[in-house]
Every structure is written in structure tokens, then in C-alpha cells.
Amino acid sequence: MKFSERVLNMQESPIRKLIPFAEKAKKAGKKVYHLNIGQPDLETPKEFFSTISNLPSKVIAYSHSAGIIELREAFSNYYKKMNIDFDPEDIIITTGGSEAIVFSLAAISDPNDEVIVIEPFYANYKGFAEMLNVKLLPVRAVPENGYAVPPTEEFEKVVTSKTKAIIFSNPSNPTGAVYTREELQRIVDFAKKHDLYIISDEVYKEFTFDGTKHVSIMEFEDKERFIVVDSISKRYSGCGMRIGVFATKNKELYSQVMKFAQSRLCSPVVEQYGTVGILNNISEEYMENVKKEYMKRRDIVYEELSKIEGLSFEKPKGSFYVSVKVPVDNTEEFIKFMLNDFDIDGETVMVAPLNGFYATEGAGLQELRIAYVLEPSKLRRACYILAEGIKAYNNK
Amino acid sequence: MKFSERVLNMQESPIRKLIPFAEKAKKAGKKVYHLNIGQPDLETPKEFFSTISNLPSKVIAYSHSAGIIELREAFSNYYKKMNIDFDPEDIIITTGGSEAIVFSLAAISDPNDEVIVIEPFYANYKGFAEMLNVKLLPVRAVPENGYAVPPTEEFEKVVTSKTKAIIFSNPSNPTGAVYTREELQRIVDFAKKHDLYIISDEVYKEFTFDGTKHVSIMEFEDKERFIVVDSISKRYSGCGMRIGVFATKNKELYSQVMKFAQSRLCSPVVEQYGTVGILNNISEEYMENVKKEYMKRRDIVYEELSKIEGLSFEKPKGSFYVSVKVPVDNTEEFIKFMLNDFDIDGETVMVAPLNGFYATEGAGLQELRIAYVLEPSKLRRACYILAEGIKAYNNK
Incomplete structure (x- = not known):
């Protein structure tokens, strides 16, 4: 076989x-x-365990394919506290950040299309790209300058007419780099010039040290080309919950991605409720x-x-x-x-x-x-x- | 954009x-x-709720990408009671039957490859095939004979050198048909002749009426070409749990699919434990x-x-x-x-x-x-x- x-x-x-x-x-x-x-x-926060011990229904039924509204509202509130303007209807709850990346890649690229990636990168990007027959175009960051965003010329060297997006994690897995406003502005300018989407994996955004402030891609103009990937796995020590987020202000993109979301029905419902419990009750x-x-x-x-x-x-x-x-x-x-x-x-x-x-x-x-x-x-x-x-x- | x-x-x-x-x-x-x-x-069975109220760990950590061993053992026991010979190491716990189908299609077909499907079929097969750029070749079942498996000639009409598999659900969603041993034997013979995989979606296998017995694909010879897709969604009224199964005796196929499983890390862990609670404790x-x-x-x-x-x-x-x-x-x-x-x-x-x-x-x-x-x-x-x-x- x-x-x-x-x-x-x-x-x-x-x-x-x-x-x-x-x-x-x-x-x-x-x-x-x-x-x-x-x-x-x-x-894992105790709020998670207490919530899932008292679920609101005796039937673990399908949820809305975008996730239960309570969770989308809770995430929206969470983002707004950080001055990230996502409404509940900009958010799709995904099965881990993994699924948010798969949905993003599939919605914007066809087989043989390309996505630029700052390397080294979260290794599973490669797996998702292989599954979808999307080609990754690496642009190399180096240990000598703390794996900062490479010079724009390096991006210009790899981009072609088949390039659809740039993907990176910030703060970075695996390097620990946190990109500055200036570095991100360069990426945004480059994306605009070549009409690319930006897939910003912000899973580690709360993990910054020495007073370094994480800058979200959502702080820049040109929001219709931005996709934010998020996950509660690390933040709340809940890797096994598989609760992630796909978020965009691009309404048309959102509708397209909802087709993928509907086809797999919904994300795990118990963990959706548990995450509401965390987001709405956890102390600062x-x-x-x-x-x-x-x-x-x-x-x-x-x-x-x-x-x-x-x-x-x-x-x-x-x-x-x-x-x-x-x-x-x-x-x-x-x-x-x-x-x-x-x-x-x-x-x-x-x-x-x-x-x-x-x-x-x-x-x-x-x-x-x-x-x-x-x-x-x-x-x-x-x-x-x-x-x-x-x-x-x-x-x- | x-x-x-x-x-x-x-x-x-x-x-x-x-x-x-x-x-x-x-x-x-x-x-x-x-x-x-x-x-x-x-x-949903009370065994689910009691189990998730007493989880064995204070950290909801990643599980093994194939699923927790307790759950694979529980499924193996469940299948063996039905004379379906799946060992724990033949089983990958997936995020719903949906993910098992995506993994199956992706592991055996590339863009522009084809998969034969008995239509009408579970509608989301089409969505998964579109996402993976796999072409579905429909063979029509008709209401006049209770949507039985179409004559083999109809399968012969559509098969090409790019055809990799046949997929169907038995009992059938949406028709309610339950395929007989003779009908399935025809499919197996056809698959053997053309060297195709068979993806048998057996999610509804316990839902048969009037003494009709469900025949699993695993009751036939030539097991290396069989993939069984299963899910607890309907059986235990747990659609929102997103616990499914990919199972095969084909060791090499299993290893290949494990790459997809590893890339998305694991299936929801709380529901995995909850399902162990159901499978090990529910009454006959x-x-x-x-x-x-x-x-x-x-x-x-x-x-x-x-x-x-x-x-x-x-x-x-x-x-x-x-x-x-x-x-x-x-x-x-x-x-x-x-x-x-x-x-x-x-x-x-x-x-x-x-x-x-x-x-x-x-x-x-x-x-x-x-x-x-x-x-x-x-x-x-x-x-x-x-x-x-x-x-x-x-x-x-």
C-alpha cells in the first residue's frame, strides 16, 4: 500500500x-x-476544575462552530483590556493554536503557494504546511543578535508572485526573541508592499521579561491583512485543553474560515466552559x-x-x-x-x-x-x- | 485580499x-x-461527569499524541468484545471522527488524487476533501432500494489510476442504510482489484434496528487496506467532547498518520479521561x-x-x-x-x-x-x- x-x-x-x-x-x-x-x-488554575465540575448542561452537545458565545465574549474582554480590539464575532475558538494555523494557511494558500517564515520557527508550522502542500520560504534569524527580525532585503530575496503570507511567533518559540515595534513595522510595510497576509502567533504574548512589552500585530494599521493565533495552553498551564483562537478583523476572511470550522463541527466543549471559568474569574x-x-x-x-x-x-x-x-x-x-x-x-x-x-x-x-x-x-x-x-x- | x-x-x-x-x-x-x-x-452518561470532576492530575498537560494509554486500552477492550481485533497500538485518539477522516485522506492522497465515495454521504467528507485538494468520485445509491451499495459496475466506471481509496459510512449518515456482508464483500473485492484503501466510518455501528447486525470492515480479509473511523459523539450523546478514533492494523500507515497526530500535539485531555470513565464503567x-x-x-x-x-x-x-x-x-x-x-x-x-x-x-x-x-x-x-x-x- x-x-x-x-x-x-x-x-x-x-x-x-x-x-x-x-x-x-x-x-x-x-x-x-x-x-x-x-x-x-x-x-492549572482551580477555576478550571471548579467550572468543569459544574457544567450547565447534562448533554455535552455540539457548540456553535465558532465556539460558545460566553467564551468568545470572555476572550474579547481579555483582548480589550490589552487594547486589542477583537469583538466576539472576530473570534473563532479552535482546537489549540494548531488548528488556527491550519485554518489560516488553508484559507489563504493553495498547493504550491508560498508562505514566508522567520526561521528557526515553531517546528509544527512545517508539518501543517506539508499537510496542505504549502511551501515555506525561510528567512533566517541568527543567534548572534538574539534572533531578531532579519533585514527586509532578506525578505525581498525570497518573495515571489506565489507568496501569500508571512508567519512568525512573537514572542518567539523557539528563540525567546520578542520583536520590537520597529521590527514589526518593517514586516507590516513589507506585507503591504507585496499584498501579503500576516499570521501573528501570539501564544506567548504574556511571557515577556525585564520590562519588555509585547507588541501585538493588532497595534498596526492595515488590519485586514492580520490574523492573530492565540492559545491558553501555556498561559494557564492547560496544554491538554486544546483551546486556541483564530482572530481577524477581516470579515470576509472570517466567513471563509468558518467553512472549515463548520466542517469539523466544534472545539471541545468541556474545555471551552473551563476556559470561560478561568478568563472570567482569574485574579490579575x-x-x-x-x-x-x-x-x-x-x-x-x-x-x-x-x-x-x-x-x-x-x-x-x-x-x-x-x-x-x-x-x-x-x-x-x-x-x-x-x-x-x-x-x-x-x-x-x-x-x-x-x-x-x-x-x-x-x-x-x-x-x-x-x-x-x-x-x-x-x-x-x-x-x-x-x-x-x-x-x-x-x-x- | x-x-x-x-x-x-x-x-x-x-x-x-x-x-x-x-x-x-x-x-x-x-x-x-x-x-x-x-x-x-x-x-451524557453520568460516568463522564463523575470522572471529569476527579481528574488524576492538577495540570492539564499534553497527552501522548496517540491519546492516553488508558483510553486506547479501553477502546481496544470495547472493540474486542465485538470481535474487532484492535490493540491499543492500532488506535490513535482523534479530535472527533472528523480529524480521523482528515488524517486518513491526507496520509493516502495528494492533491488531484481521487477517493470514491458512495453518495449521498456525510456532507463534511466534501469539506475535508476540498481542504486537502482531494477529488471525490461519487457512486450513486438510490432511495428506491434503500440506498444500498451500488452495483460494482458503477464503481468500475469511475475508478482511475489516481484513485486511492473508497470512503463510506456504515450504518449510513444520511440514509440510514446498513450494508450487508455481501455488499461489503463486493467493496473489499473491488478495493483489492484496484489496490485501494477502504475508509470505513463506523460511527453509528451500535445504531442498528430490527435485529440487523452491523458488519465491520474488520470482519474481512486484507486488513492492511482498512481504516476504521469511530467516534463516541452519538453513542454516548457526547458530540461536544470531540473524541474520535483512527484505527488500522497497517503498522506503516499508523506510523505515517502519527506524524499528523504529533504535529497537532494531542486530543482534548479532559474528554479523553471522561471517555475512559464511560467505556470502563458503563452498563451493558x-x-x-x-x-x-x-x-x-x-x-x-x-x-x-x-x-x-x-x-x-x-x-x-x-x-x-x-x-x-x-x-x-x-x-x-x-x-x-x-x-x-x-x-x-x-x-x-x-x-x-x-x-x-x-x-x-x-x-x-x-x-x-x-x-x-x-x-x-x-x-x-x-x-x-x-x-x-x-x-x-x-x-x-
Whole structure:
């Protein structure tokens, strides 16, 4: 039996494909510190649990395909508090940010059309593009300047008549970069010049440090070309809820995307209600505390990584990742080594190889991504194990 | 700003696109009996609610991309009780049956490839195919013989070298047909001859009446070409849970589809646990009672429709739909009339126009689908209003 080209061309998730090695390590009795996946260890807000224990109906029925109105209103209020002008009828509740990206790509591009992406990028963009036969045109950001938005000339080099959009995450997964107003203005100007959509993945917008303020794409003019992708996964430690947002002021685009939304009926209803419970009841301190916690962790990782010789990276300003160039020949092989052949007192570390976050063949082979989603003492220990692992890998 | 051809080509859901007319009717003070959508009115099992009120973790974290092992085990046990041999590692938990169909189509077909479909079919197959640029080749089933599987010659007429699979639902949404072992054997033989996959949507497999036994595709030889799509939406009145199943004994296909599953991370976790609660604890009588209830409803609808002159239909053997040819020129216009311009004592009925369930242009214009998902007295009343509506529409 044959398979489609699109699935054969698809890479395995760089975040998840080495999990069998981790499972083997655990079976062998090792403890593995998971810094490979952005799965926070913080507790999901209690408002979620209390809401889903008291659902308003005895039938878990389909919801409106755009999501229950209570949730769209709650998100609208949330955005308006941040001066982002989304009304409930600008919002479609999606099954995770993932589905919002799939819907966006499918609504604006046909097979063989192109979408510009700032690389390294959230690895699954590549998977979604493969599934839809959309070609990603990478424009490279580099560790040396903290993975800032590349010069406009680099965008001009790749754009063609088949290019439909630019996609990026800001704050950035995997780099931790937070784009400035000036950087974003350059992207907006470029998009306008070439009549492109901008898909702004703002999932990490509340995760900014050192007084850095996240600038939403919605703060710029020319709103009909903007799509905002959002998710509560990281913000409220609810990755398993699969509650995301597709939002746009472009009414016609909204109607088109609703056709996709209707075809899959609705997003999970229990979690929709639970998210209403969170958004309408959570204290303002909650997110402040979460931010403080991640900033503390960021500082620890930065401090510990700074002790390791030969790394290239900048102090990340946002999200909860840092991408690092390390002195090994191939980070995927290095990670396998860490899981198969290395431990300190029975403990080892799993990180994500950055190669899979690039569309350019062979790029990022010496880079890796660390998700600082563990508590401080564990993070320190994990960084120490990582440093010793690099030495051992290069001495083997 | 432009949109993709694929979204422009996509029809709106025939089940949902007339909802604005229903909303308008309700605003005008009318009561609307909804027979348009397969949303059961039965209560979701209490085991679901008790399970989600006592989740095992304080963090709603990502699950395994194939679904939590407890749920895959529970489904495996469920299938094995029915002599369907699926192990936990043959199963991927999907976000509704919808996602299982998208994954199936994407893994076996590229843009411009073809999939044969028995029409009329579950309308959203068309939407998923449009999103993925897969062409549906319809083979027509007809109301005169209860929408049975068409003769093999009809399949031979449409198959080409670009055809990759056959998809159908059995029991059938929208027709209520349940395919016999002989009919299925013909499909299997045809698929073998042309080396096609078979995507068997068995969502309604527990809804069979009058002693009719559902025959799963898994009862046939040549299992490497079979994909089973399943969902708990209808079975446990949990449409909003979005818990579906992709299952296959084809290990290589399973690995390929896992790439799609990993890219979207996981299915909703609260509902995964809730479904474990149902599958592991529900009594055997539950489904018996559900079946009895729907058979009673089927009988009422059959009895009431038999009173109306000029209809063409057969007593459905399964699912909870019946497709009917009615003496009106255009059922979509008729439904709009029912919502806009007709009522009896302030009450009217909404059904689904069958045209949208066909891939053949202009087919099914005189047919409609009734979902018998309301309690008996409401069903009788709705059928009466429908009968009077047909008269009034033709007299206007």
C-alpha cells in the first residue's frame, strides 16, 4: 500500500521524535529532566476544575462552530483590556493554536503557494504546511543578535508572485526573541508592499521579561491583512485543553474560515466552559506570578548556561525557551547520546534539536532548544548535567 | 485580499448553513424543532461527569499524541468484545471522527488524487476533501432500494489510476442504510482489484434496528487496506467532547498518520479521561436502552412519514437518520420557507437539504434528511408540521 507524498515528506516532530529514546532511558532506570517540550509544571488554575465540575448542561452537545458565545465574549474582554480590539464575532475558538494555523494557511494558500517564515520557527508550522502542500520560504534569524527580525532585503530575496503570507511567533518559540515595534513595522510595510497576509502567533504574548512589552500585530494599521493565533495552553498551564483562537478583523476572511470550522463541527466543549471559568474569574496576580516564576527560571538557565564554555546565545526576552548554539557536531546525535549513554548519578536531560525548527536543509545542526519549564532546583541540576554531557560527548 | 481556491470551492455545511434562518425564526418568536443536525437529546452518561470532576492530575498537560494509554486500552477492550481485533497500538485518539477522516485522506492522497465515495454521504467528507485538494468520485445509491451499495459496475466506471481509496459510512449518515456482508464483500473485492484503501466510518455501528447486525470492515480479509473511523459523539450523546478514533492494523500507515497526530500535539485531555470513565464503567443496558429509544423514534418517524403523500423512502435499518425524497422542487428553498414563512401555532421544523450530501452537481434537490433525535411526542408533532408545510409550500 502506498502513502501520499505529503505525509512521506513530513518530518517527525523534533520535539517528540526522540521520546522513544527517553522512554528507553527511563526503562533502564534513569531519571530524565524534560526540557524538550513546552509543558509547564505549574498547576492549572482551580477555576478550571471548579467550572468543569459544574457544567450547565447534562448533554455535552455540539457548540456553535465558532465556539460558545460566553467564551468568545470572555476572550474579547481579555483582548480589550490589552487594547486589542477583537469583538466576539472576530473570534473563532479552535482546537489549540494548531488548528488556527491550519485554518489560516488553508484559507489563504493553495498547493504550491508560498508562505514566508522567520526561521528557526515553531517546528509544527512545517508539518501543517506539508499537510496542505504549502511551501515555506525561510528567512533566517541568527543567534548572534538574539534572533531578531532579519533585514527586509532578506525578505525581498525570497518573495515571489506565489507568496501569500508571512508567519512568525512573537514572542518567539523557539528563540525567546520578542520583536520590537520597529521590527514589526518593517514586516507590516513589507506585507503591504507585496499584498501579503500576516499570521501573528501570539501564544506567548504574556511571557515577556525585564520590562519588555509585547507588541501585538493588532497595534498596526492595515488590519485586514492580520490574523492573530492565540492559545491558553501555556498561559494557564492547560496544554491538554486544546483551546486556541483564530482572530481577524477581516470579515470576509472570517466567513471563509468558518467553512472549515463548520466542517469539523466544534472545539471541545468541556474545555471551552473551563476556559470561560478561568478568563472570567482569574485574579490579575495569577499571570504576574507566572511571569515572575518564568523570569526566575530564565535567569537561572541564563546563569547556568553562561558557565558553559563555547555556547552562543543571548538572554531571551520572552516565551519560555532559549535557543543555544553548542559545541557539538550534531545536536540530535548529542541528545541520543545523553539519553542512551550518559547520566550523572542515574540522571540525564532531554532537550530538542533545533534542526527540525528550520526549513533550510542542514541548518541548526549545532543548535538546541531548552524549555525552562521545571522548578529552579531541577533546572540548575539539568543545566549542570547538560554541561557535563557536552564534555563527555566530545571526549567519546 | 485574496482567498485560496480550496476555501472558495468549499460549500457551507448543509447541516449548519441554514441556521441563520432558524435563528431569525426564533427571534420572531417561533419554536423550531431541530431535525437538521444529529445532536441527540439524551443525557451524557453520568460516568463522564463523575470522572471529569476527579481528574488524576492538577495540570492539564499534553497527552501522548496517540491519546492516553488508558483510553486506547479501553477502546481496544470495547472493540474486542465485538470481535474487532484492535490493540491499543492500532488506535490513535482523534479530535472527533472528523480529524480521523482528515488524517486518513491526507496520509493516502495528494492533491488531484481521487477517493470514491458512495453518495449521498456525510456532507463534511466534501469539506475535508476540498481542504486537502482531494477529488471525490461519487457512486450513486438510490432511495428506491434503500440506498444500498451500488452495483460494482458503477464503481468500475469511475475508478482511475489516481484513485486511492473508497470512503463510506456504515450504518449510513444520511440514509440510514446498513450494508450487508455481501455488499461489503463486493467493496473489499473491488478495493483489492484496484489496490485501494477502504475508509470505513463506523460511527453509528451500535445504531442498528430490527435485529440487523452491523458488519465491520474488520470482519474481512486484507486488513492492511482498512481504516476504521469511530467516534463516541452519538453513542454516548457526547458530540461536544470531540473524541474520535483512527484505527488500522497497517503498522506503516499508523506510523505515517502519527506524524499528523504529533504535529497537532494531542486530543482534548479532559474528554479523553471522561471517555475512559464511560467505556470502563458503563452498563451493558445503557446502549440497549439507547438503541430501543432510537428504534421507537425511527418507528414513529416511519409511521408519520408514511401518512404523507408523494414521499419516496424506505424504513431505515440503522444510524438515526432517514433520507426522503419529497414532492417539492428544491428542498433548500423549502426549508427556508418553513423557517421564514410557515408555522403551525408558532411552531416549525428544520431539516437538512440533501443536495449538500452529494458530490454530483444538482443531485438530491428533492431529497432531505431527518435526524430523529427528539423525543417521541416532539417527533410526531414535527412530522405533522412537515407534512402541512409541504402542502403549503406547493400551494404558495
